[in-house]
Amino acid sequence: MSFIHNWLRADIQEINAYHVPCSDNLIKLDAMESPFALPDELISQYLAYLADAQLNRYPSPSAEELNQTLRDLMDIPKEFGVLLGNGSDELIQLLALACDTDDTILSIEPSFVMYDMIAKFTRLNYQGVSLTQDYKLDLNSILESINKHKPKLIFIAYPNNPTGNTFDRIAIEKIINMTDAMVVLDEAYYAYAGDSFISDIAKYPNLVVLRTVSKIGFAGLRLGLLISSQEMVSELDKLRLPYNINILTQVSANFLLKEKDEINKNAAIIIEQRQILSDALKQIEGLLAYPSQANFILFKAPKAQELFDYLKANGILIKNLSGAPKLTNCLRVTVGDNDQNKQFISIVKEFYSLKMNNND
Amino acid sequence: MSFIHNWLRADIQEINAYHVPCSDNLIKLDAMESPFALPDELISQYLAYLADAQLNRYPSPSAEELNQTLRDLMDIPKEFGVLLGNGSDELIQLLALACDTDDTILSIEPSFVMYDMIAKFTRLNYQGVSLTQDYKLDLNSILESINKHKPKLIFIAYPNNPTGNTFDRIAIEKIINMTDAMVVLDEAYYAYAGDSFISDIAKYPNLVVLRTVSKIGFAGLRLGLLISSQEMVSELDKLRLPYNINILTQVSANFLLKEKDEINKNAAIIIEQRQILSDALKQIEGLLAYPSQANFILFKAPKAQELFDYLKANGILIKNLSGAPKLTNCLRVTVGDNDQNKQFISIVKEFYSLKMNNND
Numbered sequence: 001m002s003f004i005h006n007w008l009r010a011d012i013q014e015i016n017a018y019h020v021p022c023s024d025n026l027i028k029l030d031a032m033e034s035p036f037a038l039p040d041e042l043i044s045q046y047l048a049y050l051a052d053a054q055l056n057r058y059p060s061p062s063a064e065e066l067n068q069t070l071r072d073l074m075d076i077p078k079e080f081g082v083l084l085g086n087g088s089d090e091l092i093q094l095l096a097l098a099c100d101t102d103d104t105i106l107s108i109e110p111s112f113v114m115y116d117m118i119a120k121f122t123r124l125n126y127q128g129v130s131l132t133q134d135y136k137l138d139l140n141s142i143l144e145s146i147n148k149h150k151p152k153l154i155f156i157a158y159p160n161n162p163t164g165n166t167f168d169r170i171a172i173e174k175i176i177n178m179t180d181a182m183v184v185l186d187e188a189y190y191a192y193a194g195d196s197f198i199s200d201i202a203k204y205p206n207l208v209v210l211r212t213v214s215k216i217g218f219a220g221l222r223l224g225l226l227i228s229s230q231e232m233v234s235e236l237d238k239l240r241l242p243y244n245i246n247i248l249t250q251v252s253a254n255f256l257l258k259e260k261d262e263i264n265k266n267a268a269i270i271i272e273q274r275q276i277l278s279d280a281l282k283q284i285e286g287l288l289a290y291p292s293q294a295n296f297i298l299f300k301a302p303k304a305q306e307l308f309d310y311l312k313a314n315g316i317l318i319k320n321l322s323g324a325p326k327l328t329n330c331l332r333v334t335v336g337d338n339d340q341n342k343q344f345i346s347i348v349k350e351f352y353s354l355k356m357n358n359n360d
Numbered sequence: 361m362s363f364i365h366n367w368l369r370a371d372i373q374e375i376n377a378y379h380v381p382c383s384d385n386l387i388k389l390d391a392m393e394s395p396f397a398l399p400d401e402l403i404s405q406y407l408a409y410l411a412d413a414q415l416n417r418y419p420s421p422s423a424e425e426l427n428q429t430l431r432d433l434m435d436i437p438k439e440f441g442v443l444l445g446n447g448s449d450e451l452i453q454l455l456a457l458a459c460d461t462d463d464t465i466l467s468i469e470p471s472f473v474m475y476d477m478i479a480k481f482t483r484l485n486y487q488g489v490s491l492t493q494d495y496k497l498d499l500n501s502i503l504e505s506i507n508k509h510k511p512k513l514i515f516i517a518y519p520n521n522p523t524g525n526t527f528d529r530i531a532i533e534k535i536i537n538m539t540d541a542m543v544v545l546d547e548a549y550y551a552y553a554g555d556s557f558i559s560d561i562a563k564y565p566n567l568v569v570l571r572t573v574s575k576i577g578f579a580g581l582r583l584g585l586l587i588s589s590q591e592m593v594s595e596l597d598k599l600r601l602p603y604n605i606n607i608l609t610q611v612s613a614n615f616l617l618k619e620k621d622e623i624n625k626n627a628a629i630i631i632e633q634r635q636i637l638s639d640a641l642k643q644i645e646g647l648l649a650y651p652s653q654a655n656f657i658l659f660k661a662p663k664a665q666e667l668f669d670y671l672k673a674n675g676i677l678i679k680n681l682s683g684a685p686k687l688t689n690c691l692r693v694t695v696g697d698n699d700q701n702k703q704f705i706s707i708v709k710e711f712y713s714l715k716m717n718n719n720d
Contacts (some may be wrong), residue, residue: 004595009460012599038416056394060381220418256415
């Protein structure tokens with residue numbers, strides 16, 4: 001047996017490396033990215049700003065200016081603390097590392113797969129609690145599971161990925177109130193949602209909110225943030241690796257994320273497009289589109305795998321979840337711009353009309 | 361007691377947040393940065409290249425082009441695997457996460473503090489083995505400690521930080537041969553050293569080499585790499601967080617790190633300057649400069665704390681290690697450019713001549 005297979009713990013060896021499908025020359029509606037590139041007139045100003053970055057020097061360790069830029073963009077009150085990470089993933093991992101040996105992470109299912117994966121990476125227990133058939137929180141099951149497993153950390157994506165819905169706020173408040181765990185509300189899709197738990201941080205000492213700039217036009221930056229009380233953040237900050245946010249990210253975000261009007265305008269377009277896309281999907285017979293507060297729509301479709309393949313053959317990549325637990329026949333489409341959404345709908349319609357004819 | 365102080369494990373709460381001293385308006389000779397900024401003619405080409413980066417899209421998950429750029433820059437044979445991280449720190453943490461509960465990390469002391477810190481972050485045991493009085497490997501002590509503690513991971517910085525020397529190659533080979541641990545040679549300062557273990561990867565299945573671009577002009581990028589067998593890398597890759605290297609780092613490094621001649625030319629200047637700086641320090645009575653294979657020099661100085669303060673008051677920031685274990689009266693100066701080094705030496709001389717006069 002080779003050294004590494006003898007050396008590495010079995011649960012990591014058993015992981016199948018995550019395969020990102022090739023998207024060359026495809027319209028990407030698979031990854032919740034914003035369809036909007038930087039406006040040309042902004043690019044030249046941005047590059048001029050970046051010219052002054054001192055690449056031979058370590059970045060600011062505390063990234064104070066970026067911290068302030070994000071507070072301004074997301075209206076984060078100054079009495080809360082903000083901790084930055086390379087994507088929310090780094091912050092989820094930091095929270096898991098703050099836990100102790102034998103601790104348990106609890107989350108709902110289906111949800112963002114990294115909660116489970118990072119529990120494994122950090123040698124913690126993981127407990128998943130199923131959502132109801134229509135992807136709502138099953139409060140009783142969650143409270144039972146909390147009582148039984150005494151989790152140290154609870155992750156709730158709000159809105160949830162891949163289902164797209166937010167959950168009952170009262171149910172979440174009950175969870176926060178009755179658990180000794182730190183409760184992490186992952187608001188990756190906040191820009192497209194009608195509700196947020198940020199202001200609740202003042203009320204609940206065990207509440208943490210995660211956000212990211214990935215879904216609002218800056219997936220390439222890999223910049224996530226954790227928001228909680230100042231005291232919570234200054235303790236968690238001890239686990240942050242030094243200089244974790246590089247100088248390019250700091251300088252770029254300090255220029256680009258100050259374009260609050262542009263970012264908000266783009267989010268409003270996506271919310272409008274989401275409605276159009278959802279209405280169009282609902283008009284297709286046999287297809288069930290779930291309500292969404294995010295920049296994507298989950299839908300259950302007859303012959304989901306075939307539809308996915310047909311879309312891909314016609315130049316559009318979406319996400320095929322039809323093989324995943326509790327997501328039989330489900331596909332997820334990111335809301336694109338008007339043209340992309342029109343193309344997508346047209347190909348879906350074409351697929352089903354071909355199918356109908358073949359069945360005649 | 362507040363929530364977080366009740367919730368967070370005690371060993372993390374006890375950490376004092378790492379304080380980076382303010383360096384505004386100071387000549388920075390404290391952090392092993394390269395003194396060389398990008399040449400002006402390169403900046404405009406670089407920014408033009410960066411203009412095409414699609415910031416609204418996730419970066420390449422495998423960063424294949426960057427992988428190849430680093431192979432070309434560092435002459436890494438194609439039969440080895442390369443894994444990228446946000447600084448070596450992320451890779452050290454990934455290796456620690458690959459270990460199992462109750463495993464032990466072994467390193468030498470004094471050395472890079474993050475081996476110990478990251479063992480704590482990842483809930484592993486840490487065992488430090490002292491170097492000899494003149495900062496050489498104490499092979500017998502290390503072999504004894506390996507027998508006693510059965511480490512899973514051994515970190516050896518080569519050249520070592522903060523001492524600057526490389527160690528006896530034969531001793532390291534003995535360690536690699538006689539342990540069941542994965543042995544990690546941290547070659548952060550490879551560009552200034554006369555030896556490397558990269559080609560030894562072909563010989564030793566338990567050998568891993570770490571490198572970084574931080575000390576060769578690109579500390580701001582926070583880009584580190586792990587080099588080992590293809591098989592080792594593909595297993596360790598399962599622990600890497602998705603899309604960990606952002607698009608700015610990938611695109612920037614793909615342009616900037618292709619300037620191999622420029623990078624090598626700058627390294628040659630630093631090696632030459634190191635000799636001049638070392639000779640100058642040795643001429644100062646009572647001052648002991650240790651041999652260096654890195655871009656910094658450790659020296660033992662009478663009245664070290666006072667000298668450090670005097671340098672700072674005169675506009676030069678170096679690193680004060682005089683309070684650290686086994687480093688009594690030691691200071692560490694990064695090799696700067698010719699002007700910076702001259703200024704540094706001149707202020708050191710001034711300090712001691714003032715002291716001598718005061719003592720008269």
